[in-house]
Amino acid sequence: MERDVITDVVFDFCGVLIDWQWGEAMKRHAPDWFLEHLDDPDDPYGFFRYEDRMDAGELLADIMPDIVAEQGQEIADLFDYYIAHYDDALPNLIPGVESLLRDLRDAGVRIWGLTNWSSETFHYAFELYPQLEELLSGTVVSGIEKLHKPEGAIYEHAQRRFHLVPEQTMFFDDTARNVQGALDCGWNACQFTSADGARKALRDHGVTV
Structure with missing residues (x-):
């Protein structure tokens, strides 16, 4: 059975287009006792949990009282600093993705963004x-829409906004559950590991890049 022709490719941002290194925003500011737990998977100070709430549409001002109550004022101040210096967490583009986007556009494939990201950052x-804004035809941001991957509603929202045909759409995300969310909506989807890997997946689906 022949595959449907891929006409649209949708990209996540952090870990796919942009290298997200949240610790870089903290290393020159946070105390040693905090930095010792910077990469703890259990997230002892709740940074990922609070950021996830912002990605889902809550504002920092609304979350701060909860951080103070749950973690104390010092952690709340550190989180406030992190959000205020979020640009320090975005040191560069993922290698090879800009050329991939340009090659897709040159091949006549429409390219879009779909990201879990706070409206405030x-x-x-x-x-x-700015080259990302130039190359992408549009982006759905979870914190603006108050919808959140991997919930089906955000993929359906992107589908309506971008006029996507699910069978003709490919989605790349570095997080497995978000890939599964796209698959559940009938999209083609692949977990992103590198620009070269994405090129191979696209070639496997008949896209010449």
Whole structure:
């Protein structure tokens, strides 16, 4: 059975287009006792949990009282600093993705963004990397829409906004559950590991890049 022709490719941002290194925003500011737990998978100070709430549409001002109550004022101040210096967490584009986007556009494939990102910090993405805004035909941002991957509603929202045909759409995300969310909506989807890997997946689906 022949595959449907891929006409649209949708990209996540952090870990796919932009290298997200959240610790870089903290290393020159946070105390040693905090930095010792910077990469703990259990997230003892709740940074990822609070950021996830912002990605889902809550504002920092609304979350701060919870951080103070749950973690104390010092952790709340550190989180506030992190959000205020979010640009420090975005040191560069993922190698090879800009050329991949340009090759897709030159091949006549439409390219889009779909990201879990706070409405209060997403502006840094295009300020730091204006070529992404130039190359992408549009982006759905979870914190603006108050929808959140891997919930089906955000893929359906992107599908309506971008006029996507699920069978003709390819999605790249570095997180497995978000890939599964796209698959559940009938999209083609692949977990991103590198620009070269994405090129191979696209070639396997008949896209010449």
